[in-house]
Amino acid sequence: xxxxxxxxxxxxxxxPALRLWRRVRPVLLSLIVPLLLLFGWHWAVAAGMTRLxxxxxxxxxxxxxxxVGGIWDDAFSATLHIHLLASASRVYGGFxxxxxxxxxxxxxxxxxxLVRQLMDPFLQLMRPIPVTAWLPLSMILFGLGTQxxxxxxxxxxxxxxxxxxxxxxxxxxxxxxxxxxMLGCRGNAQFxxxxxxxxxxxxxxxxxxxxxxxxxxxxxxxxTGVPQGLGAVIMDGRTLSRTELVIxxxxxxxxxxxxxxxxxVMLMNRLLRWSPMHRG
Amino acid sequence: MAEIPILDIQGVGKTYILNDSRIEALRDANLTVRKxxxxxxxxxxxxxxxxxxxIVAGFEKPSAGQALxxxxxxxxxxxxxxxxxxxxxxxxxxxxxxxxxxxxxSRGRPKAEVRDTVERFIALIGLARFADAYPHQxxxxxxxxxxxxxxxxxxxxxxxxxxxFGALDAMTRERLQDELLxxxxxxxxxxxxxxxxxxxxxxxxxxxxxxxxxxxxxxSAHQVELPRPRDVASPxxxxxRRELGARLHSHHAKKAA
Numbered sequence: 001x002x003x004x005x006x007x008x009x010x011x012x013x014x015x016p017a018l019r020l021w022r023r024v025r026p027v028l029l030s031l032i033v034p035l036l037l038l039f040g041w042h043w044a045v046a047a048g049m050t051r052l053x054x055x056x057x058x059x060x061x062x063x064x065x066x067x068v069g070g071i072w073d074d075a076f077s078a079t080l081h082i083h084l085l086a087s088a089s090r091v092y093g094g095f096x097x098x099x100x101x102x103x104x105x106x107x108x109x110x111x112x113x114l115v116r117q118l119m120d121p122f123l124q125l126m127r128p129i130p131v132t133a134w135l136p137l138s139m140i141l142f143g144l145g146t147q148x149x150x151x152x153x154x155x156x157x158x159x160x161x162x163x164x165x166x167x168x169x170x171x172x173x174x175x176x177x178x179x180x181x182m183l184g185c186r187g188n189a190q191f192x193x194x195x196x197x198x199x200x201x202x203x204x205x206x207x208x209x210x211x212x213x214x215x216x217x218x219x220x221x222x223x224t225g226v227p228q229g230l231g232a233v234i235m236d237g238r239t240l241s242r243t244e245l246v247i248x249x250x251x252x253x254x255x256x257x258x259x260x261x262x263x264x265v266m267l268m269n270r271l272l273r274w275s276p277m278h279r280g
Numbered sequence: 281m282a283e284i285p286i287l288d289i290q291g292v293g294k295t296y297i298l299n300d301s302r303i304e305a306l307r308d309a310n311l312t313v314r315k316x317x318x319x320x321x322x323x324x325x326x327x328x329x330x331x332x333x334x335i336v337a338g339f340e341k342p343s344a345g346q347a348l349x350x351x352x353x354x355x356x357x358x359x360x361x362x363x364x365x366x367x368x369x370x371x372x373x374x375x376x377x378x379x380x381x382x383x384x385x386s387r388g389r390p391k392a393e394v395r396d397t398v399e400r401f402i403a404l405i406g407l408a409r410f411a412d413a414y415p416h417q418x419x420x421x422x423x424x425x426x427x428x429x430x431x432x433x434x435x436x437x438x439x440x441x442x443x444x445f446g447a448l449d450a451m452t453r454e455r456l457q458d459e460l461l462x463x464x465x466x467x468x469x470x471x472x473x474x475x476x477x478x479x480x481x482x483x484x485x486x487x488x489x490x491x492x493x494x495x496x497x498x499x500s501a502h503q504v505e506l507p508r509p510r511d512v513a514s515p516x517x518x519x520x521r522r523e524l525g526a527r528l529h530s531h532h533a534k535k536a537a
Contacts, residue, residue: 179369181357183383197373274373276416
């Protein structure tokens with residue numbers, strides 16, 4: 001009984017310099033394309049190819065003003081945190097609400113044939129309707145403002161969570177039900193001991209996609225006439241022809257969405273460390 | 281009064297309906313198993329050996345006849361009949377320790393008792409160093425040891441093994457065969473073991489049950505009289521292997537004719 005699987009064999013620790021290089025290399029590689037694009041942007045503006053787009057340096061300067069103020073001191077100076085907080089609360093509020101509805105509903109659709117027959121055709125019919133198409137109706141139903149934004153973010157995050165939950169619940173390996181049954185875990189007890197853990201990777205994939213889409217639709221959600229939020233900033237920037245403001249809003253949404261995705265991935269890797277697909 | 285056998289399979293048949301056509305997987309199988317016996321079911325694909333095993337496990341209901349355990353009809357899967365699958369069937373989200381403790385915990389055993397049982401079986405299969413590893417971190421041989429321990433920790437009286445070593449390399453397979461025999465001799469388990477290999481069947485079992493396909497049925501049963509431990513390289517072993525091989529092939533020849 002001394003066989004050791006290959007995955008357990010650890011090689012001798014590499015040299016510190018080599019280890020550092022292994023950590024730094026992926027970061028350097030991932031920076032190449034953005035830096036090239038940034039340079040291309042700078043060069044295009046400097047060469048006078050467009051007068052409507054500010055240079056990266058101007059955007060950077062405005063970003064500092066947007067964040068801490070002290071340069072232009074206009075209506076948007078030092079307001080980044082207010083808009084970011086407003087958007088984040090809508091993104092996470094809408095997302096959490098979507099998760100609270102979509103996960104249990106997905107489990108029911110996946111497990112109970114009656115619920116599936118009742119809900120699945122309806123949901124499949126509603127799914128192709130884009131969030132943008134819901135905008136006018138949402139404004140009528142929920143009025144101008146936060147509730148409407150909330151609803152649109154909810155819609156954006158809802159379907160990926162629902163579909164992946166259904167997928168996960170339906171695709172539990174039948175062998176595992178047999179294993180549980182012969183070990184004395186039968187009937188409803190299997191739900192918490194088998195169905196839920198087995199479908200967790202898929203549910204998490206849905207949550208990750210859902211949160212990504214929640215950030216994705218925040219601009220549409222904030223077209224509904226809310227005074228604050230990154231989407232509102234972008235809409236204001238458009239009406240005021242302040243392109244640097246628009247670009248700043250885009251960058252902040254990108255970074256915030258990226259960081260929130262990283263957080264979910266870290267949580268996933270921790271909770272799903274049993275799964276060979278979720279390591280790193 | 282005759283002794284009640286641990287397993288009594290009486291005229292068991294199984295017919296599946298698939299796309300409006302009937303497929304007879306097993307016809308009129310009769311088999312009596314005494315407590316402590318090691319029985320191998322052998323035969324070509326489609327001979328119904330897995331179906332028979334799954335009926336004893338309670339995963340399938342027979343369409344004809346009945347399967348009894350201690351004289352009572354088998355009604356669904358239960359801990360007294362533990363199954364060891366070829367693909368292990370371990371819960372990937374549980375560690376080795378938790379997989380082995382799954383059965384006792386599900387049956388509501390006290391925590392301290394579960395812990396003791398688990399530690400005993402981890403020591404028994406020699407995986408103390410891997411007690412907190414997840415299945416995907418283990419080799420095939422280790423996974424199958426966990427699958428066996430999981431069934432034994434749950435007080436199974438009958439262990440049903442569906443080609444359990446089929447996916448393992450030859451060396452690991454031989455070692456696990458030895459370990460299984462040692463466990464069996466020490467615990468007085470009753471084992472029903474499905475295999476493709478004549479050698480494996482003779483090496484392990486008290487009785488080899490030969491099955492044949494089209495429709496699946498039991499063709500013959502052979503007592504293996506070789507003393508244990510058995511030596512696969514001995515002339516006696518080869519004699520039995522030749523004899524059984526001839527029987528198996530004659531069944532197939534008859535079918536082909």
